Amino acid sequence: MLSRVADHLYWMSRYIERAENIARLMQVSVELLLDGGGSSARKGGDYWSPVLAATAMEGAFRLLYPDPQPGDSSYFLTLDERNPDSIRSCIREARENARTARDQISDEMWSELNQLYLLIDSDRGAALLEATPQAFFEKIIQSSLLFGGITSATLSRTEGWHFLQLGKFLERADKTSRFLDIKAQSVDPSDTDLEALEWGTILRACSAQASYRRVNGTEFSAERVLDLLLLSTEFPRSVRFCVRMADEMLHNITGTLTGRYSNRCEKLAGALLARLNFAAASDVLDRGLHDYIDDLQVALNETAQAIFETYVLIPQDTTQNIIHPATFDPLGYHYQSQQQQQ
Template identity: 45%
Template sequence: MLSRVADNLYWMNRYVERAESLARVVEVNQDNLLELDDNIELDRFWLSSIHAFHAHEYIDHEKESSAECFFLFSDSWPSSIRNCIFSARENARMVRDQLSEEIWVELNSIYHFFRSKDAEVSFDQTPQQFFQKVIRFSLVFQGLSDATVNHDEGWLFMSLGKYLERADQTSRALDALTLKEKKPSRKDLIAALRICSALSAFRRQYRGELSLRNVAEFLLFSQDFPRSMRFAIRRIDSNLHELSGVPSGNFSNEAERLAGSALAAVNFTNIDAVLARGLHLSLDELQLSLMDVGQKIFETYVMSPLELQNVNDDQSMQAQQ
């Protein structure tokens, strides 16, 4: 398939996944803060969230009516939910011929929702419904990707985008617990699980033994939970091998090598080792290695000056023969 198309599909899915995660972050936090009747505390909380997303440089205090609105509707921050939806659709428009009609209609209708005033009005009047709409959109979008699109190369790029973004978001939710000044409270732990929609899955496995250790173990290492780091990295690894046809355990490009190494890192360690090294440090390393994987996917399949140079040489060789 066209390199650019692979790139567009990858980013389309990353943005959709990002919009969903962000919707959960804002929803869960807003919910938690309802009982907090202290504006200073509130401000401090949102400010630290904005920092966690490296978004503080985009905030314009004059313009933003509230921190939530910044996360949801900011024009200047490229990862606000609105901008994620716009970017996802922009990418989709460039590859419309690759998408099913059903996917396009879903993406297009949420786009028109965010383009009009409806989104702000809905958030203002019925925030619960607003968040549900965004999250549901993402889930329907994913369901349709599985059910109405050929599971071919393009689909693998969509899947790569989804799981790379998901792993990143899960690591952020977990990392937020390490950034607290105090030991995370019970409420904080529940928030982290809810942000990853992991609360009931966690409860089934740990019977309510709520501790930082258990929450971190679950979100990092669960074999079966689809938002755990291990699950996501395993998918990234297998998607990459399906793309190249090279069996897992070997590698034919840098993206495969780095993904394999990240998978080994989560496969062959445990929560005690991670806590001993420091949770924050471990998460940081994982995040960085996944960013590298993303970069190498781009260099391998989308933009490769070196590869192009080689083909150039091949061509002139053929011409000489």
Template identity: 35%
Template sequence: MLSRVANHIYWMERYLERAENTARLIQVNTHLLLDLPRNVMLGWEPIIDMLSFRDVFYEQYKEPDEKSVIKFMVTDTNNPGSIINCLAAARENARIIREIIPTEAWELINNLHMTAKADGQSVLTRRHRFSCLERIITSNQTITGLLGGSMLRGEGYAFLRLGRHLERIDMTSRIIDVRSASLLPSVSQEQSAFENIQWMGVLKSLTAYQMYRQEMRIRINRSDVLEFLMKYHKFPRSLSHGLMQIGKCLKELPNSELIQENVNALSNKLEKLNTQKLPQDGLHEVMDDIQLGVVKIHQSINEQYF
């Protein structure tokens, strides 16, 4: 496969996944703020931190209030990570390779981009926000299902899955990192009663809440949520599952040995990690290490194939 085509497939899927993840983050944060008591400070700034756009945000906005953050993360074309920019980038990549992907997938991606642009003002209000974000999420899930149900299982599909799973690993590690710092500091006895609500928000941000309850069959608590999201390989958005799937993709691609070494190195670090004994102040360091590993995997993919 031509490296140019592989690059467009890879990035099309990464941008689609990023748009869906961001939409879900905003959706969950909106509900979480309604559930938490007034004396538990959460706000909207963590959403900016998760995607590493703090400096870009404060160049344009004074305060991280709800309206400013929603506008920045959804419709602001000056923010490279906004949903509208992610969908525009996904659309452009899909347009270039529209002879490679199913025609229906190109049409869905194009329609999703146009719908998101039309919803630009409505999403700023709580009244219409949920339905606007839900359209983005469900449309992405439809596209994922269509691609999975109709693409040939060749190198193109392997690059698509590489993009999807690497983006998921990146987002899961970011959510755990930022949320664990902002949601679970040393809280008062009164505030500690709301820890389960906060961790529930973490799970819902990754569509993990129902599967966690179904599989773990225990009350929500920090160490078990970390175990589930980081090491439970049966859950599609866990770190270990993503690395396992990337390894399978690499077996279908030529000259992937160096990339596989980087994947194995990160998998081994994760395997040795004891989430039950991981102190709060050590979690950030672990997540930083994982994110550096993700960057290294991406760089090795880029150098080898693009």
């Protein structure tokens, strides 16, 4: 597969997954707002700041809105075209990547993504968000899930599939860990009601409530939530599950046996997976949830960078005589600018 096309497929699915996760977090946050809960709201702060923090967009928001008014932050997260990580921008980027790699995806995949783009990019999208925000977020989530289903039902399990899954699972691992980080940063053990509400919110954002209850009943504890969202081998949004899938996809690309590595990204992904395989929730809490998640994110970013260097940026020594700097740079620039949006 062309290196550039692999890059487009990877980013297409990363951006869809990103849009879905922002929608998930906003959906549960709106519900929380209606319940009158949420620690930040109680403290009188901006209601959306945990969402901004969880998506690493706080800085960009302050820059665009030095004096934020009510409604600014939700607009910034959803439809603001100036925010490269707003839901709208993510859908647009996903669609742009799909358009460029259209010969590699099925017509049904393209059609679903394009329809979502046409909706979000139109007045109808804005009207839906205005009238029923929950329906807007649901549409994004549903469409992303549908896209995943269509992909699974129509795409051959060749390299394109592997890169697509790789993007999806790395993004999901990143977002689930960030959701947990919201909790890490707002823990107030004195308020047990709030504690339950917030763990419940994060589980809901990950569609994990039912899975949690089936195992643990209705009582919330940090350890049990981490067992599910960070360390579960079965739950498809847990960080460990996602890293295992990413590792598997990398091995599928090269044909290397699991547990071994043939390049740097396989080494990094394998090491991260091993770390998660042998971690216990109590260790994580001993280390400190926030610090643990920080390390996790560094490892995820390094893996993503290594994937780019291995598959998209063909090593300089094989090509230095033949790649014209002027034609080579834009690719790097493209990648760089996408990286900054994480």
